[in-house]
Amino acid sequence: MLASEIVKRPIITEKSMELVEKQNQYTFAVDKRANKIQIKKAIEELFDVTVEDVNVLNQKPKKKRVGRYEGFVSGMRKAVVTLKEGDNIEIFSS
């Protein structure tokens, strides 16, 4: 898989911004099939940084109902990437 296929988009929320500030950890939505090693390589390739650690989690799809229609909010795989001290990823800081 291509790096750009593995990493879908950054997740920018209050919580993720806090992780950036305090622990130099960056959160991304990634492809469901990707493993930690692929994610590490993809991030290093895309942003030219050194990744020290990758944590992943699967967010389950949720059942939602709008009136009488039932459906799902799609789930996703999230990766929290810890970078080497001093490295950073632009899109999070500005």
Next chain:
Amino acid sequence: MANDEKKKKDAQVEDLGNNRVKLEIDVSAEEFEQGLDHAYDKIKDEVEIEGFRKGNVPRPVYEQHKGVENLYEDALNHVIQETYTDVVLGEELPVVSQPKIDLDVNKVQKGSPFTYTATVAVRPSVKLGQYKGFEMERPSETVTEEEIDKEIEQLREQNAELVVKDDAAVEDGMTAVFDFKGYIDGEPFEGGEAENHELEIGSGRFIPGFEEQMKGMSPGEEKEITVTFPEDYQAEHLAGKEATFEVKLHELKQKQIPELNDEFVEDLDRENVSTVEELRQDIERELREQKQKANENKLVDFAVEQASQNAEMEIPEEMVEEEKNRMMDRTKQQAQQYGIDLDTYLQLTGQDKEQFENKLKTDAERSIRYNLTIDAISKEEGIDASEEEVEAKYQELAEQHNMDVEQVREQVQDSAVKQEVVFRKTIDMLVDELELKDPESEETGENEE
């Protein structure tokens, strides 16, 4: 950022002449960044972006989503105000008007410095001419017998009573109570009808000829009166027309002016005044006080006017304009206190807008000229206000406005009060220095108070 005194900023100052200066002010990237921070602080509470609670969005995230340009206007306002004030303080410019800011908005960009210019009017320097020892005829404060008589006549007139006269005929000075109904070409017309109308005969409030024709009528009598409306009558559809009025006179009243005797004086209910003689003295005292006060003002006006005419200065247009606007606002406020707007006020006082503005402009110019002159004289003479004098002024202000001294102190700036005292002292000095000449050219050579 070379010097530590960050608060006072440098700028290129260019003298444009005519009491105007052009300031070229540099804004560094850091300063603009502060401005952006300030601008964002203002809207932060209302910003909503997914992933963040309302009001908790960091500025970089906001900028990414909505664009930094949204912040420019507020940021520029803030930055320009800050840097401009710092420059004025730093260069110690005696600024007297709002600055005119010139800025190429296209050059403004986050993260890079830019430059703007501010053109502003500064306090003109005053070249004083002669300001002491003007000659003036001493205004008289003697009260003549005629003036007292006139005053008493007025009092009697004011206290006149209307007495009903049944067996009299209409003549000048009487007040008639009557019904009237007017016809033009046999048709009644609007506004041509009234009942129990009161009219003082000889007052000329009615159409010419009307009052004359009523003369000789006695109460109860009916009469037809024919008059022609004047050509310049305000109601155009009536002007120049001939009208017939049916008039029915109900009552005649005669103004009765009270006789001048002790009883009348008693009725006036003045303090310590019960005889005609005492009344005369009382009125004389009153009139003299009025005159003295008026004379004082005359002396002040004369002294300041002369001094300011001899002084040379070029007053910048902006200064006049701003003073004019201040005066305009004051008038508006006054009008508002009576519950009317400016236009209505102007109408009531019979001025049109242009006239009014012109008058304000002249007033503003004069007031500035006076102020600058007095200020210059006080500096020339080294007139200053001591702390006690300022304190006393505060007391005075407090009494005038029925407030605590502390309250006044909160609302009024120290420097303003001080200036007021200095101005007062300067004016007093100018008045003292006037050479008062007695009218009959009896050269006494004395310079009395």
